[in-house]
Amino acid sequence: MHQDLEVYLPKxxxxxxxxxxxxxxxxxxxxxxxxxxxxxxxxxxxxKGYSGAAEFLYxxxxxxxxxxxxxxxxxxxxxxxAVISSLDAPKKDFGTLKEAFESILEHxxxxxxxxxxxxxxxxxxxxxxxxxxMQWYISEQMExxxxxRSIIDKLxxxxxxxxxxxxxxxxxxxxxxxx
Ligand code: OFO
Numbered sequence: 001m002h003q004d005l006e007v008y009l010p011k012x013x014x015x016x017x018x019x020x021x022x023x024x025x026x027x028x029x030x031x032x033x034x035x036x037x038x039x040x041x042x043x044x045x046x047x048k049g050y051s052g053a054a055e056f057l058y059x060x061x062x063x064x065x066x067x068x069x070x071x072x073x074x075x076x077x078x079x080x081x082a083v084i085s086s087l088d089a090p091k092k093d094f095g096t097l098k099e100a101f102e103s104i105l106e107h108x109x110x111x112x113x114x115x116x117x118x119x120x121x122x123x124x125x126x127x128x129x130x131x132x133x134m135q136w137y138i139s140e141q142m143e144x145x146x147x148x149r150s151i152i153d154k155l156x157x158x159x160x161x162x163x164x165x166x167x168x169x170x171x172x173x174x175x176x177x178x179x
Pocket of ligand 1: 031034064067107108111141144
């Protein structure tokens, strides 16, 4: 980029407040961490023989990466520069399939809290643009929580019935999210 342009362009951007910028940066890390967690869970499911769950989780890991990229682009377009942080290694063992989905639900509830916190901050600061952008995330969270709850309910019904578990695992390949 021409040096003059670098100084010039940000003047035309609606800049983020330092607080909102920090919250969005943190959310980038959370989405990256979600992607890694689902990837680790997919590997676990794969080697345990839950091939349907593995496929579902690999796809979910990609979705979380897309959530991260969407935030990164938003930050970069609003006069910031997204920071890519290092992450703690996710865990490798997830117990039973039901326990794995329970930990997904627990994780998603925390992510929803984090998104709600950003929206509350946007409302306090009258940052309607970021608020509008974050509405997509809150709808996505509702879908993800709902999906995790319905999977847990089904696994609860299946209990220790291995043939039903086998059939449900195959069904999981078709239970992907939208984004
Ligand atoms: Fe990014 O939606 Fe789950 O965490």
